[in-house]
Amino acid sequence: MRREIPIILTIVFLLVRALFELIGPLYDFQITFPDGTKENLFTTISNAVVFMSVVALFMGMWNLTRNHVGNIRRKRENWPYSIWLLVLLYGYAILGIIEGMEGKHFDWIYNGVIVPLDSTTLSLLAFFIASAAYRAFRVRSLEAGLMMVVAFIIMMGNTSLGNAIWSQTSWLGGFKGIRDWLMNVPNAAGFRAINLGLFIGGYVAAVRVALGLERRYLGQD
Amino acid sequence: MEKLENIDPRWVYLVMAILLTIPILKPVGLALGMDEGTKAVYNWVESLKPGDIVFGDVAYAGGSDAELSPQLSAWFYHCMKKGAKVVMVAQWNTGASLGYKVCQAAAEKAKKDGYSAEYGTDWVYVGWKAGGTTTWRQMQVDFWNACAETDHLGNKFSDLPLMQRVKQWTPDMPVMIFSAGSPGVPTYTNYFVGWPLYVGNVAVQAAEIVPLVRSGQVKGNLLGMTGAAQYEVLLWGGGPTVKKMDAQSLGHLWIIVLIVLGNIGYISKLRKKG
Numbered sequence: 001m002r003r004e005i006p007i008i009l010t011i012v013f014l015l016v017r018a019l020f021e022l023i024g025p026l027y028d029f030q031i032t033f034p035d036g037t038k039e040n041l042f043t044t045i046s047n048a049v050v051f052m053s054v055v056a057l058f059m060g061m062w063n064l065t066r067n068h069v070g071n072i073r074r075k076r077e078n079w080p081y082s083i084w085l086l087v088l089l090y091g092y093a094i095l096g097i098i099e100g101m102e103g104k105h106f107d108w109i110y111n112g113v114i115v116p117l118d119s120t121t122l123s124l125l126a127f128f129i130a131s132a133a134y135r136a137f138r139v140r141s142l143e144a145g146l147m148m149v150v151a152f153i154i155m156m157g158n159t160s161l162g163n164a165i166w167s168q169t170s171w172l173g174g175f176k177g178i179r180d181w182l183m184n185v186p187n188a189a190g191f192r193a194i195n196l197g198l199f200i201g202g203y204v205a206a207v208r209v210a211l212g213l214e215r216r217y218l219g220q221d
Numbered sequence: 222m223e224k225l226e227n228i229d230p231r232w233v234y235l236v237m238a239i240l241l242t243i244p245i246l247k248p249v250g251l252a253l254g255m256d257e258g259t260k261a262v263y264n265w266v267e268s269l270k271p272g273d274i275v276f277g278d279v280a281y282a283g284g285s286d287a288e289l290s291p292q293l294s295a296w297f298y299h300c301m302k303k304g305a306k307v308v309m310v311a312q313w314n315t316g317a318s319l320g321y322k323v324c325q326a327a328a329e330k331a332k333k334d335g336y337s338a339e340y341g342t343d344w345v346y347v348g349w350k351a352g353g354t355t356t357w358r359q360m361q362v363d364f365w366n367a368c369a370e371t372d373h374l375g376n377k378f379s380d381l382p383l384m385q386r387v388k389q390w391t392p393d394m395p396v397m398i399f400s401a402g403s404p405g406v407p408t409y410t411n412y413f414v415g416w417p418l419y420v421g422n423v424a425v426q427a428a429e430i431v432p433l434v435r436s437g438q439v440k441g442n443l444l445g446m447t448g449a450a451q452y453e454v455l456l457w458g459g460g461p462t463v464k465k466m467d468a469q470s471l472g473h474l475w476i477i478v479l480i481v482l483g484n485i486g487y488i489s490k491l492r493k494k495g
Contacts, residue, residue, distance in 0.1 A: 027362050040362055040363060042359065042362050043359060043362060043363050043366050046352065046355050046356065046358070046359035046362075046367065047359075047366070049352055049355040050351050050352035050355065050356055053351055053352050053353065053355075054351055057351075100374070100375055101317070101318060101321075101348065101373055101374065101375070102318065102321070102373070102374055107318065110318050110319075111318075111322075114283060114315070115282075115283035115286060115319055116283070117283070118282055118283030118284045118286075118315070119283045119284060119286050119287065121284060122283075122284035122285065123287075126237060126241065126472055127233070127234045127237055127238075129476070130233055130234075130237050130472070130475060130476050130479060131230045131233050131234070133476050133479060133480055134228070134233060134476075134479035134480060134482070134483045135483065137480045137483065137484070138483060138484060138487045139484055139487070139488070140487075148480065148484075151480075152477060152480075155473045155476065155477065156473070156477075158424060158444070158445070158447055158473070159447070159466065159469055159470040159473050160251035160252060160253050160254070160447075160450075160466045160467065160469075160470050161251055161470035161471070161473065161474055162470075162473075163251070163252060163253065163254040164251045164252060167254075168254040168255070174254070176254045176256070180256075180257075183427060183428065183431045184431060184435050187428050187431060187432070188431060188432035188435050191428060191429060191431075191432045192432055195432075
């Protein structure tokens with residue numbers, strides 16, 4: 001029964017969810033609670049999903065805490081970082097609960113640490129991409145050459161320098177005109193093919209779950 | 222010549238840093254082109270009537286601050302200028318506070334310029350809500366319930382005049398999604414069929430978004446920092462992001478120079494080998 005009950009629940013909720021999308025008026029279907037209050041069935045189900053996602057968050061915190069407390073107790077390699085992680089995890093959460101989303105200290109950490117660190121990490125891409133492009137874009141074959149030419153046009157089409165060299169108002173719409181054609185025709189065709197494959201794969205996976213053929217999400221005994 | 226194939230990365234980084242810094246300190250002033258997607262977003266906001274309700278979604282965080290915050294700022298200001306009422310949600314919890322500050326600053330600027338931009342009346346920042354796409358779907362059925370009836374600051378919806386008009390998120394309330402990845406645009410293309418969708422995306426997402434613009438699922442898009450700069454040109458005739466475009470141009474130019482140098486080195490090595 002440890003496997004059958006979750007599979008039955010999955011199938012039932014998958015069908016309920018699909019029915020909501022297939023039969024629009026179901027969204028207005030109301031249920032009455034024992035105390036007489038009424039609520040949309042979809043609202044009740046949505047709230048249950050939100051509740052589960054919040055429980056999952058706490059499970060994640062619990063798991064992280066257990067692992068890192070273990071690191072500290074056994075004094076595994078780099079264990080002081082585990083202390084730091086736990087201090088930050090719980091300290092920041094508690095600060096947020098006490099002060100609220102726009103609290104002075106909570107906000108100071110967000111603006112002074114999180115946002116700059118996030119921006120800095122992404123900004124490093126400018127340097128790494130320059131270095132990677134320099135090493136990777138070699139005309140080793142026709143395909144590599146084509147890729148290089150396309151990359152050049154897209155880069156020029158996206159910047160004001162490209163527009164200054166070959167203006168949008170001139171022949172073929174300049175770099176921007178060719179960039180737009182590349183993005184709208186070959187790129188769109190490629191991306192649609194990828195997306196169609198993804199969606200068909202997604203549907204197949206959902207059907208396999210619905211039929212009980214896909215059970216890996218239940219874990220292994 | 223062969224040495225060109227193996228330039229020390231430290232030189233690559235140093236020149237890049239110099240090229241990015243100089244134009245920010247002293248802008249060159251290269252002329253910008255104009256994308257159709259930018260015009261579409263601008264024309265849509267221009268067509269809004271006072272009192273129209275529009276949604277904005279902050280689906281990004283600090284990593285995309287440079288590209289998407291200027292877009293959000295200009296778009297939000299434009300909405301205030303037109304008298305439209307803006308309800309902001311945030312699919313990324315890590316970006317919710319960042320988006321709030323951008324909107325707050327843009328609202329202050331709009332107020333200074335003589336436009337009405339009162340919190341609660343002209344705009345509300347609902348922010349991030351737990352539950353992902355399920356919550357977003359639920360916003361269409363019962364917006365208040367989906368958001369636990371509170372905004373980002375903890376204010377009750379019942380105390381905010383604008384929210385009395387937003388009991389459900391209906392298709393007559395278009396949305397502008399500022400997206401840097403997932404969750405982002407697919408939430409709307411999958412669950413908001415029939416809603417007019419507009420997107421402000423980071424440049425690397427262009428390949429993914431352009432097919433949606435072409436199919437009509439997305440009505441218009443701002444493409445990275447270029448999109449923000451173009452929007453500023455349309456709105457104000459120029460702005461802070463326009464200056465940053467010179468830095469971006471020179472950065473790209475350096476990448477192109479590096480590719481050319483690398484290939485000269487590669488070809489001369491091949492010739493030497495015979």
